[in-house]
Structure formats: structure tokens, C-alpha cells
Amino acid sequence: MSRILYLNGAWLPESEARVSVFDRGFLMADGIYEVTCVLDGKLVEYAGHSARLQRSARELGLTVPLDAEALLAVHREIVARNALDQGMIYLQLTRGAADRDFAYPPAGTPPTLLLFTQAKNVLENKAAERGISVALLPDLRWGRRDIKTIQLLYPSMAKMEAMARGADEAWLVEDGLVTEACAATAHIVTAEGVLVTRDLSHALLPGVTRASVLELAGTHGVRVEERAFTSDEARSAREAFITSATNFVVPVTRIDGQAVGDGAPGALTRRIRDIYIETRRAAAI
Structure with missing residues (x-):
């Protein structure tokens, strides 16, 4: 049709x-x-x-x-x-x-x-159930990534390179610091249970889902730090996940072939996803 x-x-x-x-x-x-x-x-x-x-x-x-x-x-x-x-x-x-x-x-x-x-069946997401793998790749995009432009060639190239490496997605890295995924925000959870998300600047898009997740995490007792994090921090994180408008919250279980935490979707990530869907579904217009 x-x-x-x-x-x-x-x-x-x-x-x-x-x-x-x-x-x-x-x-x-x-x-x-x-x-x-x-x-x-x-x-x-x-x-x-x-x-x-x-x-x-x-x-x-x-x-x-x-x-x-x-x-x-x-x-x-x-x-x-x-x-x-x-x-x-x-x-x-x-x-x-x-x-x-x-x-x-x-x-x-x-x-x-x-x-x-x-x-698209956005609720039944196999990636959210099993987690995804990411490859760390250089961020070669233009400098105004805070504007949601249709200049999407390099994110497409990075996605294809990640897939060629056997990964599902790319996390883009600049000066040793993770900026974001090809079309999503990157998050990690430290060994101490702190949710770390890069602070807003020209380097990344101000994600709508990102903002809601940080708000929900804070109101549910999760400590949040808005700061840049390194590739090494990402590899050693207890949990990692991405957020976007149509995937909501999706666990990252492998980075550059190395397991994140125990290699399974993390408990905090799953909890945040459930809370996000419940609250935003109820508030939809």
C-alpha cells in the first residue's frame, strides 16, 4: 500500500x-x-x-x-x-x-x-533484548553537530565501516573522547553506578530522548554526570547504551569486540528503558 x-x-x-x-x-x-x-x-x-x-x-x-x-x-x-x-x-x-x-x-x-x-514495531526491538556491539571510529563530521542537518554521509560511512568490522553501530571519537553514535547519543554507567553522558556543545546533537533519560534517571535516584568520557572509560564501563527517538534505550554489550561488563544488557539500562517507554507512552499526544 x-x-x-x-x-x-x-x-x-x-x-x-x-x-x-x-x-x-x-x-x-x-x-x-x-x-x-x-x-x-x-x-x-x-x-x-x-x-x-x-x-x-x-x-x-x-x-x-x-x-x-x-x-x-x-x-x-x-x-x-x-x-x-x-x-x-x-x-x-x-x-x-x-x-x-x-x-x-x-x-x-x-x-x-x-x-x-x-x-516499525518500536516496542519489540531485538537489539534492546540482546544488546548491540559498537566499533570506535574517528569523528570526521563538520563542527556544528548540534544542528540536525541532512548532512549524513559521514555517519553513513561510519555505520558501514562498523558493520564491516562485525559491529552493529559506531561510536565516534574525537581527541580521545566519545562524541556520539551515528544517529544516537552514547552513554556509559561506571563501576560506581554513575550514568555518564557527554555534556552538550557543538560536538553533538542535543538529543530529545537523551534529555528525558537524564531527567528520569535523576528522579529515580541515579547519579548523573554530564561530561565527556574517553574510549578507555567506555571499554571499562559496567554498562553502556544508546538513546534515540525510535529506538528509545538500547544496551551496548560489546565495544571493539570487548564485552561491556558481563557482556549482557545491564540492569540499569533495562530499568531506564522500561521507565522511559512507560512514561513517554503515557504522555504521548
Whole structure:
């Protein structure tokens, strides 16, 4: 069954959706995106994703063509039109179509706004049950990783390199310090039971799920430290995990082929995942 997409104000079957070859997203990777999880036909953590979209747009001087109320309505409508119970909504916003030039097109150039759905059983996640392995790779991305841009070639390259090494995912490393995964936030739990997550800066994306996990951990008696951690700290951690919008909390059980802790998903990681799903599912809109 063909999905129904939203493209620049129109609802279209995916087979009929068209974007100009001069769109700056295509020519210059000049755009941003957001991914919102859907559970029970409802939007999970929508407010956080909407706020981050606005921040990314401000940082790049992009215009979001819909106001807050209209954008929420489009998200709800695309869920309804595609009868989506579980999965995700992908939103991409570019600067629009203009003749190729490094300089931005004139103000008033219409942006391109696209939304589409992907069905996925986000609750039954085998990776969350068994854990994943990661390979440590150099972080060679651009310097403004705090903006959720569509410049995703290097994370894709790193993902493929990790898979070639027999791992599921990559953790990117800069100056000996872990920044983040290809499309997720990296976390470790020390031998003392402290949850360590890198502090926010231009080096990494301000993850919506990251923020919720840190809040939930703190309210459930877990000590949290927001600081950078080294590759050696990651290898010697008692537990490790990643967080993202559609995978929630997923244990990391091997780093560069070496077992994390006892090599099984950690108790704290499992607990945080359960709490996150329960609370965010109940608060979905």
C-alpha cells in the first residue's frame, strides 16, 4: 500500500511526490530534519522535537513554513492518513529550489517541507533484548553537530565501516573522547553506578530522548554526570547504551569486540528503558 506524503502543503501518494532537481537539499545538503516516534497512533515527545526543529532552523536561517498549531496538525493528519500505529514520522525542511550557488538564495524563496511515515514495531526491538556491539571510529563530521542537518554521509560511512568490522553501530571519537553514535547519543554507567553522558556543545546533537533519560534517571535516584568520557572509560564501563527517538534505550554489550561488563544488557539500562517507554507512552499526544 502506497504511503501518503505531505509535500509543500499537498497530500500525495509517494509515487506522485516530486522535488525540484534544483532543491538545495539535493544540491547542497542545505536542510534539516526531525524524526518523531509514533506509539498507539500518538506522537511521542513531540514538543521536544518541535522545539529542536525550530532551533535548527534558526541556526541556519531557515523558515519553517507552518506555525506550531499547523505543524502539529500535519503530524496528526499524516498518522491518520497512513493508519500508523507504531513507527516514525520523518520531517525534512530545505531552503528550497534555486539555481546552484554557494550563496543562499534571496529571502522569500519558498522552502521545501516534506513529511513521510515509516511503519516499525518500536516496542519489540531485538537489539534492546540482546544488546548491540559498537566499533570506535574517528569523528570526521563538520563542527556544528548540534544542528540536525541532512548532512549524513559521514555517519553513513561510519555505520558501514562498523558493520564491516562485525559491529552493529559506531561510536565516534574525537581527541580521545566519545562524541556520539551515528544517529544516537552514547552513554556509559561506571563501576560506581554513575550514568555518564557527554555534556552538550557543538560536538553533538542535543538529543530529545537523551534529555528525558537524564531527567528520569535523576528522579529515580541515579547519579548523573554530564561530561565527556574517553574510549578507555567506555571499554571499562559496567554498562553502556544508546538513546534515540525510535529506538528509545538500547544496551551496548560489546565495544571493539570487548564485552561491556558481563557482556549482557545491564540492569540499569533495562530499568531506564522500561521507565522511559512507560512514561513517554503515557504522555504521548
